[in-house]
Amino acid sequence: MLNSIVAKKRLEVARAKQQVPVSSLRSSVQPGSFALSRALKAREWGLIAECKLASPAKGTLCDGYSAPELAEIYTSHGAAALSVHTDPHFKGLLTDIAAVRQVTDLPILRKDFIIDEYQIYEARAAGADAILLIAAILTDDRLLHYLYQAWSLGLDCLVEVHTREELQRVLKTPAELIGINNRNLKTFTTDISNTFDLLPDCQGARMVISESGIQSAGDARRLKASGVRGILVGEGLVRAHDIGRKTRELTLHEE
Numbered sequence: 014m015l016n017s018i019v020a021k022k023r024l025e026v027a028r029a030k031q032q033v034p035v036s037s038l039r040s041s042v043q044p045g046s047f048a049l050s051r052a053l054k055a056r057e058w059g060l061i062a063e064c065k066l067a068s069p070a071k072g073t074l075c076d077g078y079s080a081p082e083l084a085e086i087y088t089s090h091g092a093a094a095l096s097v098h099t100d101p102h103f104k105g106l107l108t109d110i111a112a113v114r115q116v117t118d119l120p121i122l123r124k125d126f127i128i129d130e131y132q133i134y135e136a137r138a139a140g141a142d143a144i145l146l147i148a149a150i151l152t153d154d155r156l157l158h159y160l161y162q163a164w165s166l167g168l169d170c171l172v173e174v175h176t177r178e179e180l181q182r183v184l185k186t187p188a189e190l191i192g193i194n195n196r197n198l199k200t201f202t203t204d205i206s207n208t209f210d211l212l213p214d215c216q217g218a219r220m221v222i223s224e225s226g227i228q229s230a231g232d233a234r235r236l237k238a239s240g241v242r243g244i245l246v247g248e249g250l251v252r253a254h255d256i257g258r259k260t261r262e263l264t265l266h267e268e
């Protein structure tokens with residue numbers, strides 16, 4: 014599945030480059046100001062709430078709300094930042110970032126499969142503050158190159174790992190934000206114990222975000238107690254009976 018998504022992504026990027034060449038995209042970009050890392054540093058605990066309308070494994074997850082409608086709910090209920098899917102397998106579009114930007118001042122992470130520098134310019138041109146870099150689909154050289162490329166545009170990078178081997182590779186880079194994905198991208202099953210397993214290996218000044226499969230305030234509390242700085246949650250929010258209330262719950266607002 015991951016391989017087929019990446020193969021389609023290459024075609025998608027090739028088409029986009031034909032429509033808007035990298036030179037014009039580059040000249041239209043205003044640098045960002047590292048809003049995601051600033052927001053996370055300003056608090057002990059942060060919820061990155063994801064606008065996730067569908068997933069390849071489960072199909073439609075949310076048909077009652079659009080990405081900007083979800084963004085408004087998340088913003089008014091205390092999320093620290095937003096993640097916006099821009100890949101079609103998740104019913105996402107690049108234009109969703111600009112639409113979400115219209116309704117919120119929170120930092121926006123572009124959630125996609127970044128395999129080309131072009132997508133980093135696209136992300137910033139669309140108004141994103143951060144990108145996801147997935148270690149499993151990037152070589153060491155590319156990962157490092159994209160990190161510096163993003164930073165030169167004032168964009169933060171959430172660098173995602175699922176295994177200890179990926180984490181060791183990422184620890185050799187200066188990545189500041191590490192996302193431990195609890196979802197195995199090959200089987201799509203989730204288990205939050207993956208965060209507890211890998212967390213002790215994350216040394217230094219890195220901030221760790223636990224990603225995927227997080228459902229309850231209990232999960233959030235256990236992750237916070239273990240030293241994680243925040244969580245990235247999609248399904249647990251969009252499938253909740255009361256999305257605003259679930260958002261508030263995962264911000265651990267009462268504590």
Ligand SMILES: O=P(O)(O)OC[C@@H](O)[C@@H](O)c1c[nH]c2ccccc12
Binds near residue numbers: 065
């Ligand atoms: O919906 P969940 O289980 O809360 O997961 C959110 C987020 O972590 C997930 O969408 C995600 C994390 N990394 C990814 C990489 C590709 C696609 C999707 C993802």
